[in-house]
Amino acid sequence: MTFSLPDLPYAHDALQPYMSKETLEYHHDKHHLAYVNNGNNLLKGSEFEGKSLEEIVKGSFGKNAGLFNNAGQHYNHLHFWKWMKPNGGGKIPGALEKAIVDAFGSVDKMKEDFIQAGVTQFGSGWHWLAVQNGKIITMKTPNGESPLVHGAKAILGNDVWEHSYYIDYRNLRPKYCEAFINNLVNWEYVAEIYDAAIKSA
Numbered sequence: 279m280t281f282s283l284p285d286l287p288y289a290h291d292a293l294q295p296y297m298s299k300e301t302l303e304y305h306h307d308k309h310h311l312a313y314v315n316n317g318n319n320l321l322k323g324s325e326f327e328g329k330s331l332e333e334i335v336k337g338s339f340g341k342n343a344g345l346f347n348n349a350g351q352h353y354n355h356l357h358f359w360k361w362m363k364p365n366g367g368g369k370i371p372g373a374l375e376k377a378i379v380d381a382f383g384s385v386d387k388m389k390e391d392f393i394q395a396g397v398t399q400f401g402s403g404w405h406w407l408a409v410q411n412g413k414i415i416t417m418k419t420p421n422g423e424s425p426l427v428h429g430a431k432a433i434l435g436n437d438v439w440e441h442s443y444y445i446d447y448r449n450l451r452p453k454y455c456e457a458f459i460n461n462l463v464n465w466e467y468v469a470e471i472y473d474a475a476i477k478s479a
């Protein structure tokens with residue numbers, strides 16, 4: 279396969295005021311595009327040519343850092359755009375909400391733990407809700423890593439590289455993480471991935 283940049287599933291200004299048009303112009307149109315182009319160049323002639331994206335991410339982890347960084351970031355961003363929507367962060371679909379309450383005690387506690395994971399990820403990286411052994415957990419990973427290379431299945435992830443929030447929030451990463459979980463998340467998409475993860479477990 280070769281990597282290609284997907285269109286955003288909404289207009290560049292659709293997530294305002296929580297994520298600006300300017301942030302999405304840089305983040306999607308320039309940063310994600312760079313991962314796609316660099317990934318394609320590094321894939322050429324490598325042992326991973328012709329493999330699926332998930333196979334490339336898992337196979338290159340710990341073996342081919344240049345390819346992994348770009349393929350991993352491409353994989354993470356493909357989902358990241360879909361994990362957000364205009365007027366996001368509303369009601370969580372019933373079965374997912376129940377699983378969250380089972381795992382964390384309450385939706386508020388899940389949000390608190392998720393935000394804490396993002397705030398405490400030192401340097402660039404991501405924070406996650408993931409399914410591991412049938413249970414929803416929070417995780418944080420550096421750079422282009424994801425639950426996929428740590429034995430879990432991501433159902434929600436937020437990008438805490440500075441390119442994701444510095445235009446809108448400057449140094450206030452906690453404010454950005456709060457806005458993401460409260461006002462941007464597309465919970466219907468999270469529920470879709472959660473249902474598939476539970477069924478395939």
Ligand code: MN3
Nearest residue numbers: 309437439442
């Ligand atoms: Mn990014």
